[in-house]
Amino acid sequence: MVSDDRWLLDTPIAHRGLTGDGRPANSLAAFEAAADHGYACELDVQLTRAGEVVVVHDYELTALTGAAIPVVELTPTDRQRLRLDGTDQRIPTLAEVLGAVAGRVPLLIELKRPTLSLNFDLVDEVLRHTAEYPGRYALESFDPLLVAALRVAVRRMPAHRRVPVGRICGLLRTAGPLTRMVGRSMVSNVVTRPDFLAYEVAGFPSGLTAWWRRRGVPVIAWPVGSPEQEIFARQFSDNVVFSGYRPFPGQDLAS
Numbered sequence: 001m002v003s004d005d006r007w008l009l010d011t012p013i014a015h016r017g018l019t020g021d022g023r024p025a026n027s028l029a030a031f032e033a034a035a036d037h038g039y040a041c042e043l044d045v046q047l048t049r050a051g052e053v054v055v056v057h058d059y060e061l062t063a064l065t066g067a068a069i070p071v072v073e074l075t076p077t078d079r080q081r082l083r084l085d086g087t088d089q090r091i092p093t094l095a096e097v098l099g100a101v102a103g104r105v106p107l108l109i110e111l112k113r114p115t116l117s118l119n120f121d122l123v124d125e126v127l128r129h130t131a132e133y134p135g136r137y138a139l140e141s142f143d144p145l146l147v148a149a150l151r152v153a154v155r156r157m158p159a160h161r162r163v164p165v166g167r168i169c170g171l172l173r174t175a176g177p178l179t180r181m182v183g184r185s186m187v188s189n190v191v192t193r194p195d196f197l198a199y200e201v202a203g204f205p206s207g208l209t210a211w212w213r214r215r216g217v218p219v220i221a222w223p224v225g226s227p228e229q230e231i232f233a234r235q236f237s238d239n240v241v242f243s244g245y246r247p248f249p250g251q252d253l254a255s
Helices: 028-036 076-081 094-101 121-130 144-155 177-184 207-214 227-233
Strands: 013-015 040-047 053-055 107-111 137-141 165-169 196-200 219-224 239-242
Touching (some): 013 219, 028 040, 028 094, 040 094, 053 094, 094 107, 107 121, 121 144, 137 144, 137 196, 144 165, 165 177, 196 207, 207 219, 219 227
Parallel strands (some): 013 040, 013 239, 040 107, 107 137, 137 165, 165 196, 196 219, 219 239
Antiparallel strands (some): 040 053
């Protein structure tokens, strides 16, 4: 890992931004708060039929907004009128998040889609949005096909623009059978050769992550929900994606 990418090991990462106090997950307010406190931000991106790269985790919006709309069907008009968790915050686009953070802290961008496919429009759109971004960032996905596409695309970049690409894995007990099988398996890593692994903290200790870590592949634990859980996770990982507390000491990158 080159020196510019050391933040993946050294900077605690706020899960969907620094949430709480009226700041919903994946909202501009949460990302701005994380940046103000010097924490890197993890965020989820999906592609709508309208061509917008939106920052939202769920594939369907009922729980987040009260509107039973699949994210893929979300229109720009819907996005402007809907509000997150009863606050004044709406679903942002990736472009809006990049503009709000403006390189102050690094970003860990997770690419999401509801089904496996050979369509890689999301990869193309994310890379188009980040092509001129002045800050540090990394890309990751559960989906091994997206990871493979990202790896190919990043290798084609000029050397000074290349960014880390990671694979997200874990136990995924609440996921469907196919998603769970894909998420638990690391066989595809042999082909895609991710720069790092993000691994569900509930799955530690893990012989597979330990094997990759011994071979120089960093492991990031997620989601870590307390100082006690962070102490546990750091026995098996190099960094944490945290939520519900603030790691101490935090790194004040914003100053």
